[in-house]
Amino acid sequence: MADGQFPPPRTHTNPMPPLPPSTAAAAASAAALQQLESLLPRLSTLSHYKQYHARLLALGSLGTCPPLRARFLDRLALSPHAAALPHALLLLRSLPAPATNDLNAALRGLAASPQPARALLLLAGRLLPAPAPPRPRLDALSLSFALKAAARCSDALATLQLHAILVRLGVAADVRLMTTLLDSYAKCSDLASARKVFDGMHVRDVATWNALLAGLAQGTEPDLAISLFRRLARTYWELPPREEPNEVTIVAALSACAQLGALQDGLCVHEFARTIGVGDNVRVRNALIDMYSKCGSLNRALEVFRSIKLEDRTLVTYNTTIQALSMQGHGTDALKLFDEMPEWIEVDEVTYLAVLGGCNHAGLVDDGRRVFNSMRVPPSMKHYGAIVDLLGRAGRLAEAHDMIMSMPFPADIVLWQTLLGAAKMHGNVELAELSATKLAELGSNVDGDYVLLSNVYASKARWADVGRVRDTMRNNDVKKVPGFSYTEIDGVRHKFINGDKEHLKWREIYSALDDIVSRISELGYEPETSNVLHDIGEEEKQYALCYHSEKLAIAFGLISTPPGDTIRVIKNLRICGDCHVVAKLISKAYGRVIIIRDRARFHQFEDGECSCRDYWTTEIVNVAKEGLRQQQRMTGSSTELLDARPTMIALSSFTFSHDPRQQANSW
DNA sequence: CTAGGGTTAG
Numbered sequence: 001m002a003d004g005q006f007p008p009p010r011t012h013t014n015p016m017p018p019l020p021p022s023t024a025a026a027a028a029s030a031a032a033l034q035q036l037e038s039l040l041p042r043l044s045t046l047s048h049y050k051q052y053h054a055r056l057l058a059l060g061s062l063g064t065c066p067p068l069r070a071r072f073l074d075r076l077a078l079s080p081h082a083a084a085l086p087h088a089l090l091l092l093r094s095l096p097a098p099a100t101n102d103l104n105a106a107l108r109g110l111a112a113s114p115q116p117a118r119a120l121l122l123l124a125g126r127l128l129p130a131p132a133p134p135r136p137r138l139d140a141l142s143l144s145f146a147l148k149a150a151a152r153c154s155d156a157l158a159t160l161q162l163h164a165i166l167v168r169l170g171v172a173a174d175v176r177l178m179t180t181l182l183d184s185y186a187k188c189s190d191l192a193s194a195r196k197v198f199d200g201m202h203v204r205d206v207a208t209w210n211a212l213l214a215g216l217a218q219g220t221e222p223d224l225a226i227s228l229f230r231r232l233a234r235t236y237w238e239l240p241p242r243e244e245p246n247e248v249t250i251v252a253a254l255s256a257c258a259q260l261g262a263l264q265d266g267l268c269v270h271e272f273a274r275t276i277g278v279g280d281n282v283r284v285r286n287a288l289i290d291m292y293s294k295c296g297s298l299n300r301a302l303e304v305f306r307s308i309k310l311e312d313r314t315l316v317t318y319n320t321t322i323q324a325l326s327m328q329g330h331g332t333d334a335l336k337l338f339d340e341m342p343e344w345i346e347v348d349e350v351t352y353l354a355v356l357g358g359c360n361h362a363g364l365v366d367d368g369r370r371v372f373n374s375m376r377v378p379p380s381m382k383h384y385g386a387i388v389d390l391l392g393r394a395g396r397l398a399e400a401h402d403m404i405m406s407m408p409f410p411a412d413i414v415l416w417q418t419l420l421g422a423a424k425m426h427g428n429v430e431l432a433e434l435s436a437t438k439l440a441e442l443g444s445n446v447d448g449d450y451v452l453l454s455n456v457y458a459s460k461a462r463w464a465d466v467g468r469v470r471d472t473m474r475n476n477d478v479k480k481v482p483g484f485s486y487t488e489i490d491g492v493r494h495k496f497i498n499g500d501k502e503h504l505k506w507r508e509i510y511s512a513l514d515d516i517v518s519r520i521s522e523l524g525y526e527p528e529t530s531n532v533l534h535d536i537g538e539e540e541k542q543y544a545l546c547y548h549s550e551k552l553a554i555a556f557g558l559i560s561t562p563p564g565d566t567i568r569v570i571k572n573l574r575i576c577g578d579c580h581v582v583a584k585l586i587s588k589a590y591g592r593v594i595i596i597r598d599r600a601r602f603h604q605f606e607d608g609e610c611s612c613r614d615y616w617t618t619e620i621v622n623v624a625k626e627g628l629r630q631q632q633r634m635t636g637s638s639t640e641l642l643d644a645r646p647t648m649i650a651l652s653s654f655t656f657s658h659d660p661r662q663q664a665n666s667w
Numbered sequence: 668c669t670a671g672g673g674t675t676a677g
Contacts, residue, residue: 070669141669176670179672208672210673214673250673251673254673322675348675350675383677388677389677
């Protein structure tokens with residue numbers, strides 16, 4: 001059958017005629033159906049699917065054999081072929097009376113598609129043109145697929161509505177469905193609701209625990225994730241019935257440790273993984289590489305990498321290890337590993353991001369360009385971000401700007417921030433102004449942008465312009481991104497926020513900082529106050545700078561560990577230029593190795609030098625990146641919506657199986 | 668028959 005040659009869609013006003021009641025015909029049809037059934041698993045090309053569809057039509061089986069029809073629809077909707085899903089929807093539309101399983105097949109396919117929001121539209125009856133065919137009853141499976149879709153487009157409102165519907169539908173005791181619900185809340189960044197669902201479940205299994213654990217780990221609560229993991233691990237030693245943690249538990253827990261840079265916890269999770277016998281699992285090992293690398297132990301990370309047999313390594317194994325080398329500034333090694341990847345592993349966009357990052361951190365500009373030019377996948381915004389940073393940082397501002405201009409899509413906020421940072425670094429007023437203009441157009445209103453622009457003006461002594469930027473800041477209610485740092489002492493994490501006095505020992509810490517400043521002043525330290533944004537006096541500026549969270553963490557580390565011990569600090573943003581200078585001087589004055597992991601990479605300070613060779617000290621504040629990404633995920637997934645209204649899934653439009661009065665009437 | 672949880676990312 002040629003493309004698009006289906007009979008016109010049937011509606012409830014134009015139903016499929018019933019087959020004649022002939023026993024001979026029925027027998028023949030039964031044999032044909034059996035044959036079709038055995039053919040189902042072997043369908044692969046779109047042509048196969050169309051031929052199959054044609055045969056179902058010819059046999060009249062679309063109406064008489066709903067189970068086969070639904071299974072066919074399910075396979076069709078999930079087929080990777082681009083035209084398969086639209087075809088499945090066409091088929092669904094042609095059914096005079098779709099069954100629950102037909103709907104579920106389409107929901108499943110849409111939920112897994114690049115536009116998951118369309119699954120919600122289908123559920124709300126807004127994907128089928130009027131007059132819509134009668135809609136089938138929903139079951140737990142329908143909601144499971146819909147929740148998956150809601151999670152994939154971070155639609156918190158849809159998750160809430162689906163929660164209401166599943167309660168009304170009487171399936172709120174279904175462990176799998178409730179786990180999906182929990183997961184959806186977590187993926188929509190509503191961790192409070194995810195926890196409530198967890199707490200309200202009378203029966204849980206390991207997947208339920210894992211869903212909450214992963215949600216906390218990847219959200220804003222890695223500390224809670226580790227507590228939850230401890231709770232789960234404890235039950236392992238109890239008598240059955242108990243939860244059996246598995247490799248998924250381990251991967252999620254390692255992810256929390258990686259985010260926190262919690263080496264002690266990470267080592268415990270590794271030990272526990274061996275105890276429960278999943279220490280050899282590749283995904284566990286991939287997560288171990290990441291955990292060790294983010295905890296600053298590149299050696300342990302590489303040890304795990306080498307322990308994975310060549311044939312067991314996956315794309316993620318390489319991506320993670322290349323990223324580990326990149327973060328430590330080992331760009332040449334990252335490139336080498338990239339070149340050594342077995343040819344049977346197809347590289348992806350993450351591989352390129354890791355390699356380009358490695359070139360960037362090591363200042364390998366030409367290698368980076370070469371890699372970018374030889375990319376085997378179309379470069380995304382992030383790849384352009386990496387190459388623009390690479391070129392801009394190296395002072396090749398014109399090339400960086402050309403790169404932005406040559407992109408097949410308009411630059412986003414982060415990209416202009418990158419160019420602005422580069423313009424600041426190299427004192428290019430024109431590009432700084434251009435970037436700032438674009439940032440204003442795009443609605444960015446974060447302190448870092450203004451600071452960079454005002455610094456460029458200040459470097460050219462254009463004080464009137466500096467004042468203008470400050471006025472704009474005052475008028476615009478500028479957002480500030482709170483910077484914080486952690487340091488771990490004897491397995492306990494201490495968190496510091498800029499200028500905070502929450503720590504029990506804050507007096508000692510501040511007095512230690514005063515000592516530090518006077519001691520490194522003898523080595524020639526002068527505070528670099530131009531980085532402080534507030535419109536405040538010089539003395540206050542020094543004060544604000546002096547108590548950056550990483551300085552508090554270093555000072556605390558210095559007074560809490562024996563002389564000679566390495567001080568490790570983790571920071572959420574990029575380290576500022578002044579803190580970088582201070583860390584170098586402390587490492588010299590106090591004979592300490594200081595390792596700071598910032599948003600982008602590791603800095604290892606030793607004897608007055610940093611492993612980044614001062615190539616990586618600008619203070620671009622890549623704020624709101626998470627929020628931005630989420631926003632892009634949502635809008636990206638909604639581009640093909642019929643309209644921009646939120647998908648309201650009206651409770652009143654459903655029939656509920658436990659209500660006999662409504663059950664009889666299937667719309 | 669068809670469902671849930673996982674690592675890498677400017």
